[in-house]
Amino acid sequence: MNNKFQKTRIAMLTPSSNSIVEPWCYKIIGSLDNATVHFGRVEVLRIDNKEDSLAQFHDENMLKSFDLLSHVKPMVIGWNGTSASWLGFNRDRILIDLIKKRTGLRAVTSTLSILEALKLLNTKKIGFVTPYVKSIQNKIIKNFEHEELVCVSERHFSITDNFSFGEVAETRIAKAAEDVISEGAEVVIILCTNLEGAGIAPIIEKKTGVPVLDSVVLTLWGAFRSIGINTSCLAKWSPKVSTLN
Secondary structure: OOOOOOOEEEEEEEOOOOOOHHHHHHHHHHOOOOEEEEEEEEEEOEOOOHHHHHHHOOHHHHHHHHHHHHOOOEEEEEEOOOOHHHHHHHHHHHHHHHHHHHHHOOEEHHHHHHHHHHHOOOOOOEEEEEEHHHHHHHHHHHHHHHOOOEEEEEEEEEOOEEHHHOOOOOHHHHHHHHHHOOOOOOOEOOOOOOOOOOOHHHHHHHOOOOOEHHHHHHHHHHHHHHHOOHHHHOOOOOOHHHHHH
């Protein structure tokens, strides 16, 4: 940041039925001086392979929400959702360009931040923990394979109701992550911003030595990097990734 007294505002768009993003972002950013995070929502109620579910992520629906978020004059806007992991990474690359054209602001997304971290970690063998159904999980695995990242193990909870993702117990998420590590994953991605992985990810990472990437934490990591905030402030939440500046 150019001036230590300058207010650092970060804006995030999140699915309407997400109950995890806001409290965790507030908790994480609360440790930073003079930094705030502001939220908008876009309607997302269900995640499956049906057309009406996929249509929830129509660019224009999201762009109208980003327009409103730009009114708080943030330093960066983030899409705190992982839809591009199954719709295709180019969806987020195009979205970032559109946000910049409409608002003039830097933009980041959960999925592209995760992808960038994986490349910096220089590993190819990855594992996933998600709440999604098999058809969505298969698309995710295939999209990451296109980036030369091989899924060696995965767990998915076969849930379609987006609100219910946030009700999954931390103990269930932790067990799934440890199972994925035991099957050979060199990095685990808790892939969904409505899974409560931020608290358990550093515990598992410390226990196993394997980086555990939580989607909410990684969105903030991408946002911080984009505006020059040293990511070492995230060491409590993602020890290995916090060193990747």
